[in-house]
Amino acid sequence: xxxxxxxxxxxxxxxxxxxxxxxxxxxxxxxxxxxxxxxxxxxxxxxxxxxxxxxxxxxxxxxxxxxxxxxxxxxxxxxxxxxxxxxxxxxxxxxxxxxxxxxxxxxxxxxxxxxxxxxxxxxxxxxxx
Amino acid sequence: xxxxxxxxxxxxxxxxxxxxxxxxxxxxxxxxxxxxxxxxxxxxxxxxxxxxxxxxxxxxxxxxxxxxxxxxxxxxxxxxxxxxxxxxxxxxxxxxxxxxxxxxxxxxxxxxxxxxxxxxxxxxxxxxx
DNA sequence: TTGCATGCTGTAGCGGCTACAGGATCAAGG
DNA sequence: CCTTGATCCTGTAGCCGCTACAGCATGCAA
Numbered sequence: 408x409x410x411x412x413x414x415x416x417x418x419x420x421x422x423x424x425x426x427x428x429x430x431x432x433x434x435x436x437x438x439x440x441x442x443x444x445x446x447x448x449x450x451x452x453x454x455x456x457x458x459x460x461x462x463x464x465x466x467x468x469x470x471x472x473x474x475x476x477x478x479x480x481x482x483x484x485x486x487x488x489x490x491x492x493x494x495x496x497x498x499x500x501x502x503x504x505x506x507x508x509x510x511x512x513x514x515x516x517x518x519x520x521x522x523x524x525x526x527x528x529x530x531x532x533x534x535x536x
Numbered sequence: 537x538x539x540x541x542x543x544x545x546x547x548x549x550x551x552x553x554x555x556x557x558x559x560x561x562x563x564x565x566x567x568x569x570x571x572x573x574x575x576x577x578x579x580x581x582x583x584x585x586x587x588x589x590x591x592x593x594x595x596x597x598x599x600x601x602x603x604x605x606x607x608x609x610x611x612x613x614x615x616x617x618x619x620x621x622x623x624x625x626x627x628x629x630x631x632x633x634x635x636x637x638x639x640x641x642x643x644x645x646x647x648x649x650x651x652x653x654x655x656x657x658x659x660x661x662x663x664x665x
Numbered sequence: 666t667t668g669c670a671t672g673c674t675g676t677a678g679c680g681g682c683t684a685c686a687g688g689a690t691c692a693a694g695g
Numbered sequence: 696c697c698t699t700g701a702t703c704c705t706g707t708a709g710c711c712g713c714t715a716c717a718g719c720a721t722g723c724a725a
Binding site for chain 2: 496527530
């Protein structure tokens with residue numbers, strides 16, 4: 408059994424965030440030592456690591472709750488995991504497309520700037536009717 | 537002089553958000569009619585439209601404050617507008633790159649799922665040490 | 666024994682809105 | 696003149712996912 412500091416190091420989740428996850432019921436309440444400090448076993452740390460990896464992949468906390476539910480049932484319905492992941496993938500792709508449109512518009516904007524000093528063409532574009 | 541509702545329609549900024557911008561000092565306090573209602577002239581509406589366009593391009597409120605400052609000086613230092621925009625463009629490109637990494641990882645994850653039912657390979661990957 | 670590291674709870678803040686509640690006022694139709 | 700519904704006002708709380716304190720209580724090593 409490890410302290411919250413060790414759990415943090417082994418999972419990559421900060422101490423404050425671990426406590427936040429517990430408060431929000433995203434992970435179950437940690438066991439406590441007689442002195443009141445939280446204790447984590449390997450399964451608890453694996454859960455934190457799982458959450459961090461999912462967050463790194465951009466999954467929302469809501470999605471992660473669902474994935475943790477799926478992972479705790481005996482039949483880990485792979486189909487549901489896949490469908491959730493595919494929905495998220497579509498979302499990520501949509502965000503990329505949005506950002507690429509923004510990128511193109513910014514390139515235009517920057518090109519409009521002629522560095523000539525006053526009366527910036529880029530500002531004119533943004534202020535136009 | 538127009539009401540806040542008309543200003544909203546002509547700028548594309550919602551009424552609530554216009555009031556929020558005023559509270560936060562992002563735009564100057566609107567003039568008021570004798571009955572206490574806000575009034576907007578064309579310049580004020582153009583400012584709101586400007587903000588909306590900048591937000592659509594992903595500029596932060598901080599950046600927009602800077603751009604509004606630049607636009608209100610007589611010498612609209614095009615160079616500064618350009619440099620701010622280029623920094624933001626770099627930021628957008630970095631976010632695209634991040635999302636593309638996530639996209640690739642998600643494609644892998646989804647491929648790992650074999651739809652075979654129990655014991656999902658994707659969950660295994662995420663729970664691994 | 667000293668003193669630093671680590672832990673605890675509780676609360677407030679971030680960005681950029683959004684969504685009310687609860688009231689005042691306006692414009693149009695009967 | 697009265698009613699109705701649209702619009703406006705202020706003020707406050709909530710969203711997400713943390714992050715950053717304050718103000719304490721412990722633990723551990725020199």
